[in-house]
Amino acid sequence: MSHPLYIAFIWHQHQPLYKSPGSALSPSQQYRLPWVRLHGTKDYLDLVLLLERYPKLHQTVNLVPSLILQLEDYIAGTAFDPYLTACLTPDEQLSQEQREFIIQHFFDANHHTLIDPHPRYSQLYQQRQEKGQAWCLANWELPDYGDLLAWHNLAWIDPLFWDDPEIATWLKQGRNFSLSDRQRIYSKQREILSRIIPQHRKMQEAGQLEVTTTPYTHPILPLLADTNSGRVAVPNMTLPKQRFQWEEDIPRHLRKAWNFYKDRFGQIPRGLWPSEQSVSPAILPHIINQGFKWICSDEAVLGWTLKHFFYRDGAGNVQQPELLYRPYRLQTAEGDLSIVFRDHRLSDLIGFTYSAMPAKKAAADLVGHLQAIAKMQRESQSEQPWLVTIALDGENCWEFYPEDGKPFLEALYQSLSDEPHLKLVTVSEFLEEFPATATIPGGQLHSGSWVDGSFTTWIGDRAKNRAWDYLTEAREMLASHPEATEENNPEAWEALYAAEGSDWFWWFGAGHSSNQDAIFDQLFREHLFGIYKALNEPVPPYLKQPVEIHEAQGSHTPQGFIHPVIDGKGDEQDWDKAGRIEIGGARGTMHNSSVIQRLWYGVDHLNFYLRLDFKGGVAPGGDFPTELNLLWFYPEKTMVNSPVPLADVPDAAPLNYLFHHLLEVNLLTQSIQFREAGDNYQWHPRFSRAQVALNSCLELAVPWADLQVPPDYPLRLILVLADEGRFCNYLPENALIPIEVP
Structure with missing residues (x-):
């Protein structure tokens, strides 16, 4: 029997907890950063609305509980971040500190795609770039601030919504935005945010979408079980002074995610996206016992597990594809669990490279790769159909695409709809029709993530290890209070869950940096602070100091893919990850x-x-x-x-x-x-x-x-x-x- 090539797209939607626990008693929640609100208007709703236009195509979307929680705060009007507060402040009442903050941070966007297309926004950006922040502070008048406050929000509204009459009016207006205009823009943001979960639920019930979940606050589960698991991939890794071993926290994160999902989507989840696709033998029993049927990870993890390196030919296509393009059954004493492994290169092409290509050419390139894999499947005469898993971040990459990726996705979805030998499915659809036949003993599964098959992004250097030691101290303090249960002291436990999230460790130390590293550092310590505060225990003095000194880096290795415009001008955004x-x-x-x-x-x-x-x-x-x-x-x-x-x-x-x-x-x-x-x-x-x-x-x-x-x-x-x-x-x-x- 000849099968089409099955393809499972999995889009991962995630933001860390930006809410400061220090303001938890206030009716309005103080958020440190605006990214839930801005990505919410640009990336989550349009992705599935666009898919809905192509009913033959089925996909999977992963929504992290900590993201949904924050969306709900903004929808309810109880979440305020410093960016939003400035936007809703009358121009004449902006303080000197707010004006400095606006000039410094309200251009935090890819200027090629989000600023340059809008003449007034681009004009203000060029003034700051060419004349400097001090000049802007000395020379800008109130309308300049008012327009920047408006454009910072308008530019993050996805082009799919530009035909909305109000949005179209604002885009045409261009300048002289009033406080009333900005208030209406904020209302429009909340309106878009309020449609995200209902749209996902509707499309899941219609069968075109599968929605999956992640452990509650996106922790690296293998490291919660044992920080020594970092040495599986890197035997000489320098570990924290104190060994973190709180495997009992894993079922807590899984149970909270499970119940959260059931409440929002009216059914139980089948798939789990382990945070950062991080897996280990120790976490499998907990995932199985909670009731999840499948998980996903990266080809590097499969390679380590099978002791096989996935070589590619000159066109970038995997050699021995039958090993990668199939689900596996993980066998444990608690039962079995299916696992799929993503094609790392195809996922990265969407995430990091196609944004630099014309939309139709990029879409044709991806379809060409899939057609080549389909040909290899036919030539293999395999009785078992192949499943190509393409799994990646579903929000950050689109900032680098023209029109937020809309032309690329339209070209891709049209081509995939017209190609009879390629069939897009949800992971659960495929597993129900073609259960995994290849098996991997659970104990043989490699301990690693999508980043090089290791955990070095979250543990192993001085700053990351120091943060783990701080977390260990706080976790032991909570354990010394057996009377502090989740029922009678939820504040302590919520603070712990937030601190166990992966994002803080991502930004500490070597490997990644942003102009907001100090805020991530502060948020991590505030969550730890919240544990001690909820237990009425003295806060350790070290939590009042940054985990690391956040200085501009000198020489360093590349931190990600880059796509500079070759014009001899050295655009700072183009080279920031070089x-x-x-x-x-x-x-x-x-x-x-x-x-x-x-x-x-x-x-x-x-x-x-x-x-x-x-x-x-x-x-x-x-x-x-x-x-x-x-x-x-x-x-x-x-x-x-x-x-x-x-x-x-x-x-x-x-x-x-x-x-x-x-x-x-x-x-x-x-x-x-x-x-x-x-x-x-x-x-x-x-x-x-x-x-x-x-x-x-x-x-x-x-x-x-x-x-x-x-x-x-x-x-x-x-x-x-x-x-x-x-x-x-x-x-x-x-x-x-x-x-x-x-």
């Missing part, structure tokens, strides 16, 4: 260390990106060399290589290595020549689609197709400066630039 190497003045060893100040580098699935920042006022030819050479070194790979084709190159590592690809950039003409090493130490010209631009900085994009390297491959890069073919200098000073092909 790796950075401080060059100028680091040791004073470079001949021109004061000219090149900083090197940025990063990747997406299409390109490698490089940026060089120069000292102000310098120009190629006079102040520094005219030629930049990028030379790629391929470690542990046998291939034809050649030495640097320049005169006067010192015979010293790494300059005396042999390289395979060379991209020469003429900084005067901004022209490029691409060459590949050949026999007898020759360099042969090759075609390149690399982009280069030199303005206030140098920006460069080199397609992976030029380098012809497979996915999941390590490269090394050195930059060599030259004048008329003669060596001048190289950078970075201390090591080759490490590049990981996605």
Whole structure:
């Protein structure tokens, strides 16, 4: 029997608890950040409304209980955050502190997609970027503040709702927004938020949608069971001083999520999205005992479990796909549990790369990958149908897409509706028709997450471990009060659940940063503070100090995918997740260390990106060399290589290595020549689609197709400066630039 290729999209909708427990006794809840309200008007409702237009397509959406709780506060009008408070304040009553806050934070959005399309919002943004915050504070008048307050909210309303008469009027109005206008915009936000849960419930009851849940406040369950589980993937991990072992909290989070879901959706949940797709053998009995039928995780976890690395061909398609594209049955003493594993690359293409491509081309690329998998399924003559799981964050990626991803999703959904060999299903639909036949003993399941199959994002460095030690102390304090039950002291338990959430640990220490790290730090400590306060215990003095000092970082490795516009302007948002190497003045060893100040580098699935920042006022030819050479070194790979084709190159590592690809950039003409090493130490010209631009900085994009390297491959890069073919200098000073092909 010939089966179509089944595809399960799972969209994960989540926000941490922004509500400060310090204001829990107030009728209105004080929220530290506005993201539930803003993502609520931009990302949660439109995703399923758009899907509803394509009734043949079935999908799964995961809604985290802590997100729903906060949506309900905003709908009830009891949630207020500093951004909202400023918006509802008469212009003339804005304090100096509020004005500073507005100028600093009301452009917190991707300016390419959310600010630039709106002329008035873009005008205010450019004033702040070009003239600075101090100038705005000194020169802006009340209408400037009023318009910024309005546009900060309007830009986050999804384009799907722009045909609403009131919204259309505001977008056309553009400027001179009154307090009354802003009050109506806030009412419109609440109106959109109020439709989110009913729409999901309606579509689930109609059979087009499956709604799943997550442990109550999104904790990393394996780490609640035992922080030592971090050493399964990283045996030499530095662990917190105190071992956190509170496995009994796992059924509490699961039970609260289960009951919460039943109350909102009128039925019991079948699927569970483990927070950050984090799993371990220890958590399985609790999930089974609560009644969940299936969970999802990442291909890296499956790879570790099977001791199999999922290699991909040059097109990015998985080799041995039959191992990944099937559900498995986890066998435990408590019973069995189905598990599906997502295709990491296809999920990341939507999450991080397709936003940089034209919508129809991106949709065609994804459908092309699925058609290739369907062909492999047919050729395998497998009697069991395949299930491709594409699971990812359903909110943050759309900020980088034009029109919040609407053109991309429309093109994708239309193509999938028209393709007879591809069938979109919910996970439960597939499992009911085709129960898992492949089995994995529960004890064999790897302990890890979607991030590299490990827990290093949440534990293992100094700041993260310190936060775990603080949490351990608070948890033990609660345990020393057996009289404090959830029934008679819910405040203490709610504070504990909030502090056990994963998000605080995500932002602590290395790996991730934002301009709101200090607020996440404060919220974590406030939740711990709430435990002691509810127990009438003295608060430890260390909770009054930040877990870590939040300073601007110097040199660091990439923190995520980037998609910069190559125009030589070095847009700060484009490069905020790039790796950075401080060059100028680091040791004073470079001949021109004061000219090149900083090197940025990063990747997406299409390109490698490089940026060089120069000292102000310098120009190629006079102040520094005219030629930049990028030379790629391929470690542990046998291939034809050649030495640097320049005169006067010192015979010293790494300059005396042999390289395979060379991209020469003429900084005067901004022209490029691409060459590949050949026999007898020759360099042969090759075609390149690399982009280069030199303005206030140098920006460069080199397609992976030029380098012809497979996915999941390590490269090394050195930059060599030259004048008329003669060596001048190289950078970075201390090591080759490490590049990981996605």
